[in-house]
Amino acid sequence: MVGSGFVSGYGSQIFETGGWSSELAALLAGMGIITQAAFGLPGALLSDTIGRRKAMIGGSAIGAVVLALVGMCGYFVNKYTHTNPALAKSYGSATVALVFLWDAIFGATLLWCPFAYPSEIFPAQSRAKGSSVGIVGLGIGSFFASMISPYLFAAIGYQSLFMICGLSVMVALICYFWMPETAGKTLEQIDGLYD
Numbered sequence: 001m002v003g004s005g006f007v008s009g010y011g012s013q014i015f016e017t018g019g020w021s022s023e024l025a026a027l028l029a030g031m032g033i034i035t036q037a038a039f040g041l042p043g044a045l046l047s048d049t050i051g052r053r054k055a056m057i058g059g060s061a062i063g064a065v066v067l068a069l070v071g072m073c074g075y076f077v078n079k080y081t082h083t084n085p086a087l088a089k090s091y092g093s094a095t096v097a098l099v100f101l102w103d104a105i106f107g108a109t110l111l112w113c114p115f116a117y118p119s120e121i122f123p124a125q126s127r128a129k130g131s132s133v134g135i136v137g138l139g140i141g142s143f144f145a146s147m148i149s150p151y152l153f154a155a156i157g158y159q160s161l162f163m164i165c166g167l168s169v170m171v172a173l174i175c176y177f178w179m180p181e182t183a184g185k186t187l188e189q190i191d192g193l194y195d
Helices: 004-009 011-017 022-050 052-080 085-110 113-121 124-178 187-194
Strands: none
Touching (some): 004 011, 011 052, 011 085, 022 085, 022 113
């Protein structure tokens, strides 16, 4: 929902939109996935400090801003490719930096939380089923995002990043209004939320 499947799966097309060759774009996309993984472990450890709710809200909100900036860079690369190639290349470089920043933010905040949160939030009698439904929902959502993304990117290119940005804002708002915090609480304390 916040663009992981899109950015990871179609990162090479995003980098090509930034003016990079297909070979370098594929290498950069692979490095982006490594960046997500590298920031995932510190992010998982950080979750107990700042909390899952803050991680989800912050990761979605900051990620939305970064994706909007990537989209704007894509616009300027597209605009200046033929009239000012040097400026277009500068925006292409900014695209790379911003995508790597997004990868780091995603890895540190959103990579692990959707897997941990369902196993914590459900009451004891439905925890296993709720966690299973949560994981299956993530898989189904990722499947549909992966199926739609190539058509979306082919149809509107860099502008698709603005749509993902909007979805990220929606996720941040949903988490802000409806996601109770589970970090630092025992499973019994979370069960008390349902009494």
